[in-house]
Amino acid sequence: MSARAGIVVTGTEVLTGRVRDLNGPWLADRLLELGVELGHITLCGDRPADIEAQLRFLAGQGVDLIITSGGLGPTADDMTVEVVSRFCERDLVLDPGLEAKIADIVTGLMARFPGVDPDAVLAANRKQALVPSGAEILDPVGTAPGVVVAGAPTVVVLPGPPRELQPMWDAAVATDAVQRAIAGRVTYRQETIRMFGLPESGLADTLREAQTRIAGFERLEITTCLRRGELEIVTRYEPHDAAVYSELLKVLRDKHSRELFSTDGTFVDDQVATLLAGRTIATAESCTAGMVAARLTDRPGSSAYVAGGVVSYSNEAKIELLGVDAALIEAHGAVSEPVAEAMAAGALRRFGADTAVATTGIAGPGGGSEAKPVGTVCFSVALADGTFLTRTSRLPGNRSDVRERSTTVAMHLLRRALTGDR
Known part of the structure; x- marks a missing residue:
């Protein structure tokens, strides 16, 4: 079994949804790259008892490494280092060198706020120089340093802002404590397949069939999810099981050749952008409110192929x-x-x-009829040679869902028109 890790995301603002958690998913990807198995991501508010409960839960799961994010600021509610110190049974001590380094950073920042009392700010930031005894210190990117506390498990404490956490990651991984904790890691491969136009139940039937046909299928870790109306199939496996994955890919190609549009993880947006090289495209949108144009222009160099667009709701x-x-x-x-x-x-x-793509439909919540209920959307792709590829779909969900799914349908219709797959 590979080395295992757990992540504790702290912050009442994250717990209550006021701030979206970006650190958990980012750290999960970095652990995957290292070959470390992620067991859990937990989330809690800025309450010492709750933070400690998460640490004890993960330790009870037998993880080798715990990573925390958040709670390293100078205010009273930033308690992560103190809690980790207690959890690891270390004294909390002042590091004079770190205190001086933080003071230099804060002094430079205070030049932008002339009305602030510098002594009060420095006194508040002194708290950030308190670290568990014997911990390895990660130099701050903002004002908050990170720390690595060796043990069983080893704990890595990182700040909450992603712009500070992410640059610290390589330094944390390079520490002796983390290297020892992840010594048992296994190198995994991860492949992503994308499909469109296939319900999850249809994929489930195919995977059940593959399970009975493919020797070693149980060694593939397969996760599926529906994103933007597309099916995303992510498979993780050890290198020696590459042949097993190849058999799975063959089954999916044989059963769903029309629906399978990406075997290398590329998004349909990227594929359309590539297909539009040397061409120009215009959009005409009614129910999608310019979202198709936004998807087309959300790529480097899009100005070379996007000529313009019209959003036209009224007749x-x-x-x-x-x-x-x-x-x-x-x-x-x-x-x-x-x-x-x-x-x-x-x-x-x-x-x-x-090239042009048009959408006109009823996104809701009212305005539909028995013949054309809410979610009815008509699409058309027109090419300069007189070719039209036109479809009508009935899409589920609220206004936002219908718009997003309509945009995805439009992108796939474009892909089929430009590849001749009609």
């Missing part, structure tokens, strides 16, 4: 800005495949592009 805007025939809207309704195609064609003309 008048569709007519005036995209040249959609009013009679077409009258005959078929604004949410219809003929209008989607007319919007795409209008975007081609307006921006002189050779």
Whole structure:
């Protein structure tokens, strides 16, 4: 078994959702890169008893390494170092060299705040120079140093702000204490497959079949999740099981060749950006509020291929800005495949592009009908050679869900149009 680790994310602001936890997922990825198995990520507020309870829980799970984030500031609610010191049965001592280093940093920062009492600030920051006896100190990136306390388990204490935590990570890993704690690590490989247009139940059936057909299947650690309307399958395995993973990939290709669009982890957005090299694209959006254009432009160099876009909710805007025939809207309704195609064609003309994508739909919460309920969205991709690829989907969820899923559908329709997979 590989070396195991646990992560304790502290902070009442994170616990209550006011601040999103970025450190847990980031540290999880770094541990995976090291070949360290992550057993748990726990989250608690700035209460000493709760922080200590998380540390004791993880120690009880037999982890070799515990990493904490947060609670290293100068204020009274920043208690992590004190709690870790007690947990590791170490005295809390003042490090004079660290105190001087923090004072230099704080003095430089105070130049931006001339009205602040420097003595009061330095007295508050003195608390950050208190460390467990015998701990290895990680130089601060902000004002808060990190510490590494050797033991069983070894504890790494890192600050909460990601911009401070992340630069400290390599220094923490390089310490003798951490290297000893992760000495039993195993090198893993991780592969990511992405699918679109397949329900999770369909994938579950295929994986059950693969389990009966592939020798060594149980040695693959497979996790699946639905993200942005796509299925993401992440498989982790030891290098000697590469052939087992190859068999799994073959099964997925054989069963779901149309739905499987990425075997190397690339996102559809990246694939579309590559396919648009040497082309120009325009967007015409009704229900997606410019989100398709945002996805297209969220890539370096997008200005080379994105010509422009129109968000046209009203019929008048569709007519005036995209040249959609009013009679077409009258005959078929604004949410219809003929209008989607007319919007795409209008975007081609307006921006002189050779590719266009259009969306028109009912995102909700009201406005639907029995024939066209909320979640009905019509899509069309138009190419300069006169080719149209048009679809209608009925997407579940609230307004936000429908918009996000519609954007994903539009990107996949673009990919199919540009690859000729129609």
